[in-house]
Each structure stands twice: as structure tokens, then as C-alpha cells.
Amino acid sequence: MTTLSYDVIVVGGGNAALVAALSAHEAGARTAILEAAPKAYRGGNSRFASAAFRIVHNGMEDIEPLIHPDWKYLAKRARLVPFTKERYANEMLETSRGHCDKEAMHVMFDHSYDTVKWMRDQGVRWKLALSKFFSEDQITQDVVDINPGLCLIADNEGIGLTDNLWAAVEKSSIDAHYSSPAYDLITNGDNILGVRTRQKDGFVDFKGQVILACGGFEASPRLRRQYLGQGWDLAKVRGCRYNTGTMIENAISHGAQATGHWGGCHAVPVDHNAPAVGDLRLTDKTSRYSYPFAIMVNKDGQRFVNEGENTFELTYAAIGEQIAKQKEAVAFQIFDQKVLKTLEPRYSTATPVVDDTLEGLAQKLGLNVKQFVDTVREFNAAVPKTGQFDPFHLDGLSTGTKLAIPKTNWAQAIDQGPFVAYAVTCGITFTYGGLKTDPYAHVLNNEGEKMPGLWAVGEISGGFFAFNYPGAAGLVKGAVFGRLAGQAAARRAKDQNRA
Template identity: 40%
Template sequence: MQNTLKYDVVIVGAGNAALCSALAAKDQGAEVLIIEKSPQPHQGGNCPYTGGGFRFVHNGLNDLLTLMPSVDNKYNNLNMQPYTANEFKNHMIEVTRGDTDKDLMNTIVSESRPTINWMTNKGVIWELPSSRISSSINAPSIIPNSVGLSAYESGPGLIKMLTKSAKQNGITILYETEMTDLVQNKQKEISSIVCKDSNGTYQVNTRAVVLACGGFEANSDMRKKYLGEGWENAKVRGSKFNTGDGHRLAIKLGAQPTGQWSGCHATPIDINAPATGNQGITERMPRRSYPLGITVNINSERFIDEGEGFAEQTFVKMGSRILSQDKSIAFQIFDSKSFNLLEPRYNNSKPAISGNLNDLAKKLDIPESKFIKTITKFNKAASDGNYSPKKLDGISTNNLTIPKSNWGIKIDTPPFYGYCVTGGITYTYGGPKIDTKARVLDQNNDPITGLYAAGEIVGGILFHNSLRGAGLMHGSVFGKIAGTNAAIL
């Protein structure tokens, strides 16, 4: 073992939650070390693969503009209503079906705006989410209020700005450095962390460790163990370095596992998507226009209600169900009525195209007779007409074992199109339990002295589905809280 180092606080990870934690600890006068498993170009966990959006309490557009470095006339036609604490809480409760830890939820909501203010003071530059204003800029328009701001240059920009601030504040970052063990003294207090780099293994003496090293989505064995059969085949949309190291070592010390260990954020993606995240490609790979057609497996069978709701509400479920099918693949089927309505990301792949369904089945290499039977049965239960993708139209199929609750329109107008898709995992939901001070708790709900956690590693916050902008927000909130409390321990 190499020479021993000493720091007041050690942060594991170098993403959004980790960097916020490091900066908060430094605010308290602590000597802070960040260890990052990845090489520097891949720093940031899943953050670089996000749009950098934050969901927080605010008082409307004029309030948000005060957080932006410069404002011009292009926003004159826009109107954004306030986003209240009650709205935020209700959205959290709705998307998690009431399972979210209410104490953690209340902390996220109440600390959301103060944390945004603090990040602004740390050098984060904000802009209005481009996806929300691009179609509204030239005409009077009310834009959604839930995701108030995005970091300049999205997720990669956020990491760049926070890292710059960390370095300016004298925080040491060691890249390609892996945590291999956590050590306690006789009083069961964290006393050191064991690290490994290309030169070998060494120990860092410290009084506090903050685990901000992401989920276990890039660990195929853990995916299979906790998410179930088929999940070992999932492609990873984010960082290949998020392999559950923090989960494993926290539980080894007696941390209480909590949250939905069997759940994760997933989405349908193109079959040719890379096996792990690629910043230039990942966001072009989702395939979420499935409500405008039907989805079949390799046996030519439908297996899910494609029209249960808008894709924004159902894509996590769809991605998960695809991974439970044989070979973890499926085929999205459209006709010419819906083809021009597909989201632009479909332009990044080449579908199978045919003027008749028999030939389409051959091109997709799925059972032809079963495919025709599935389409025929669906069309008998479906309606004539055209799609209205911007509203839940209530056009449901009749008497199908697996219904299509909205957009139940016949697939009968050639040419026909087929896209091969699989499921991509973004992050996992289960993890060690923390309290509102970001302290990791043991089986008796007592804090493990000196051990903190923030970000995607934390269990008990998200269940069943995702809430846009809430992931980065809770990472920043509890990152700041963890760093502060670790430093004053």
C-alpha cells in the first residue's frame, strides 16, 4: 500500500451531486478530496447525458430571468406561471404513486430554490430549457413551468462549470481512482477510505465520506439480481462507471437498503444504440413515438398497451417491458398515416419499409402469419381516422385482451414501417437510506457516523417513473446538505 493521505472530507464521484457536496464542504473550511473512477474526459456520471434541466420552486418567468446572466427581447412573448411548492410535491407524489420518502421530498422542495441560488453564486450559468421555448419564441405563448431552468450547454456544461468552481476553490480531484473499501474505527465512525489507481492501493484518512457515485445501472450482475431476468441485456444510456460501488460498500457497513431496488429509469432505444453512453449519440437513440402505432415482440405478438398515455408518461414502463421480452427486443410498427408524425430522432435510423405487411414481417425476420394475425385482429378492434398526437383522444380498441387505450387507429395505409428497438437503462432507484441531513442510516435508522450520500445512489426518492428535472435537483440539494454536514461533523 502506498503512503497514506489525509483530508477532512472525501467525496466519491465527480458528477453534479458530488461537486455540489465538495463545494459545500469547502464553504465550511474543510480540506476536500474528490476521487473519480473515470478518466477526466468521462467525468460526471450520468450528468453529461442529461439536458441539464432543474425542477424547482419559482415565481414565474420574471423571477427566472433574474438568475440568467443576460436577457434580451426574445423572451418578450413568453409567459411562464409560478411553480409552487405544492405543485412540486404533488408531482412527486403522483409520479412515485405516493411511495417517495415524504421527509426527503419536503427537503428537496423547500431547499430547491435556495440551492439554485447557491449554485448560481458558484458560477453556474442558466438558460431557459430550449425544448420548451424553441417553438414558442415568435408567438405569444405560455410555456410549461415545472422545469424552470437548464444549465448552460446542458449536462456537460453543468459539469464543466462546477468543476471549474471546485478547482478555483482549491479542491483536489483525483481521476481514474476507485474506492475499494470504507474503514471504521472502534467507535464505528468512518476513519478512512481505501483507494486504488494505476500505481496501486492507498489509504486516505478522513472523518467523513460522501458517496455520490451513482447507481448500479452499469453492473450487469446487479441489474439481473435486483431488476430481474432480461435486465442483464440492457444497454446503458449513461456512464459505464456507475457500477454500484457505493451501494456495495455502504451495505457492507450496515447501511439500510431502501427504495425500489427492482425499479429504474428506462426507455425504448434503437437496437443499434451503443452499449454504454456516448455524449454525441445517446440522446439521438430514444424511440418514443410508439403511441402512434403498435409494438410487437419477436413472436409477432403485442405485449403492452401502447396508448396508455403520452410517451412522456409511459416510456419507462415501455422500456422495461421490452427488456422482459424474448431476446429483449421489439418492433415498433407504423403506417403512412403516422410516419410523418414520428419524433425527429427516428431520422437517425433506417426502418424496414414495405408496401405490404407480409413483406414487412420478412424484412423484420418475425413470424409472418402471426404478424398478419396480430395486425388483422388489431384492425378489427381499431377505428378509422387520423392521429391527434397532442391529446389523449380516447379512441380505444374494442375487446382486445391487451387494449390500446388511446390512438386506437387502424394500421392499414401503406407503406408500412418497422423499427427494431430494445430497452436502455439510465439509472436505478434503490439505494442506501439517508435522513434529511444526508446521513446514511443503519438498520435501526441510526446514522453511520461519518458516512453521507447524495445523488442517484440514494434510495427512497424516485419510484416507478421519472420526474423531469427532479434527478439533478435532488442531487444538488442533498449534495449541498451532505457536504455541509460532513464538514462540520
């Protein structure tokens, strides 16, 4: 059996893994990356992401210096208020219903800005997320307010983010081993000595400090069915096929502590015809996030969710689960002509169903016609008669207490045909359960002690998100703790080398 020795071994090839590897290398460690995918498919789930980063900042004075020169002109078209730790904390506590590691959460807040600044210096090209969620021709004002929590995005999104980070890796002396899925930890009790990889003709051992950054179990139908429940084995996977939870199970078998919301996941509305597993030709272009400006009905023609509960990035990660509970795991987003201009540009990857009448639309969709028409009429009767529709802010246009399921913002009558519908289903992004770590990404054993030589960053670490998720927080979590883990692993390697 072949054995290779390094100071630091990073398992994974996405955002968290690449940041960890670059951080360890910067700290002087001989570093290797073990990527399960072949080179053509490297990048993990991050490659499929929108690549927005939810960071703490003081407004445009903080954000503008991060932006690549090619995109600085967009700053003149945007107003941006600060995004504070207090607001971020409230979002985290609300979306997780209090089930988040509060100490780790504040570590992420404290390091979020410096981490994206460091990533800029590594070659990541940042821009304002001005036209990600609205196309340029939809933005009619000279200057618009940008959501402060969703203002920063990588140029060319997930592909750009991972290409930039991989380019930095390739300029360094970091060794990348492709088609090298991690198979087992090499251990001596709680001490982690390295990783065994599975190759076509045998196994290769890599000795050194280990940083696990190889995702959750979202690509494993078996584990989805086991932990998420009935029907989840058939859910569409938005990202890569390689995040199967192998090293989560393996680390737990070696004594690592499991933690977090194992029955929960980040799951969103995607096009009903989206591929079963993420396709790099589409990346995240099958996502359907303009539902706050629609009503959403199931096959019976009934609404089942408050579409306007909050801005989409604070609800979308839980909407997928609600769709999964509906008959045939399908729903329909219904728009009229008044709001078509608010649709995200990525709706252009689908062919909508259109009809001049509600009855005709229901027939084309295969819905219970009477129930659907009654649902729309009941909704229309409940919308406010006054108030200004504002797609950029919570506008308070609410049905109030008139409906069993209210719509608390953006409630406008569906009354101007032709009417337009998009069929959607549930797409899983990542899972919430994972390995227990301390606030600096060291993996803890079942007794709550550090497992020397082992860190976990990104989706493989649990206890951070539950039930729901503030949009764009996941990549920040991966990058912040990836950078910290890389530094810590390099320090431990140096100490051992001196000893």
C-alpha cells in the same frame, strides 16, 4: 501507504458529487473529489443525461431569471403554467406507488428552485427545453405551451452541465483526484473516518468527512442479475461504466442500512443498435421517446403496453422494463406519415425500416406478418372517429374499452403509408435500491442511527424512486441533497477542527 487529509471528501464526479463539493468548498471546507474515471471520462452518468431539471416554480416569472442571456429570447415563444408541490407530490406518489420517502421528497421540493438558482450562480447555463423534444420546424405556432415539469434544461445537456460544474471546481481550490476508484470506507465502528482508494501500485487513504455520490449498480452485470433478475445482466447501459455499486456494498458491509426498490430501475427504450455502454459521442441521442404517438409491437407482432398512458416523461422510465420482458428484449415503434413530424430530433441517429405496406414492413422486421397486420387493423378499428390530435397535451384520443391493452391518448389510425418502424431495446439508466439516509442525506445504520461522518447523495441513496419515475427528478434529487450534504459535512469538519 499514502494518507491525505481533507475536511470533506466527495466520492464521484457527476452532478450530485460536483454540487456537494462546491457546496462544501463554499462553506469553507478543504475539499477533495475522488473520481473513478480518468479526466477524459469524468462526469458520471450526468454527462450522458438530457440534463432537464424538474423543479417547483410559479411559471415564467420564476423560470425566466434562471435562463442564460443567450437563450432568453426563447421565453417569448413559450407559455408556462406553474409547477406546484402538490402536482409534483402526486407524480412522485403515483410513479412510485407510494414507495418514496415522503419527508425527503418535500425537502427536495422546498429546495429545488433555490438549488438551480445557486447552480446558475456557479456557472450552469440554463435554457428552456423548447426544442429538446420537438425540432424547431415542428413547432409551427408562434407561442407554445411547455410542459411545466420539463421546462428547464442545461445548455448542451449533460455535457454542458458537467462541463460547467467542473469549470467551477477548477476555478476553486478543490482538489480533484482522477482514476481513483473508492475501494473501502475507513471506519471506527459506526464513525466514518475516510475513504481508501485503489491505485495501480497500491492504495491511498483520504481522511475526512465522506460524501458518497458515486451512483448505483447499473454498470455491474453481476449485481443487475442478482437484484433485477434474469436477463438484466445483458441489458444495455445508457451511462458510464464506473457505477458498479462498489461503495453501496461496502457501506452496507460496514453497517449502513439498505433501502428502496432493489428489484427496480430506471430503464428506457433505446435504439436496438445502441452501444453496450454509454458512448460520449452519442450521450442520450439513442433514446426513443416518441412512442406515445406510435404503436409498439413485439417480435410476435402484438402490442404489449399502453403507449399513450401519459406524457412520455411519466412513463418512459418504466417502458424499458416492459421491452426487456419481450422476446429477444426487442420491440418496434410503428409510425405512419401523419405523425412523423412529432418524432424527437434524436431519432435522426437511427436508420428506420420503411415500407409502403404493413405486410412489407412486417416482413422486413421479421415479424409474424398475419399477427402484425391483424394487430394494426384491430387497433385502427378501435380509435375514435372524432377529436383533435394534440402532441403537446393529453388529448383524450383513446381506444376506450375496445382493446385488451388500451391506448388512452394520441390514438390515431396507422393508415397512411409509407409506414416507418424503429427497433428498440431496453437501456438501463440507474437503479432504485441504495443506502438509507435521513431527509438531509446522512447515512443511517441498520439501527436507524446516523453514521457520523457519512452522507450519500444521488443514485447511491435509495428509497426515493420505485417502479417508475417523473422525468428529470433524479438530477434535482442529486443536486438538492448534494448541496445540503456539502454544507452539513463542512459544518461537522469545522466543529471537529475547533474541538
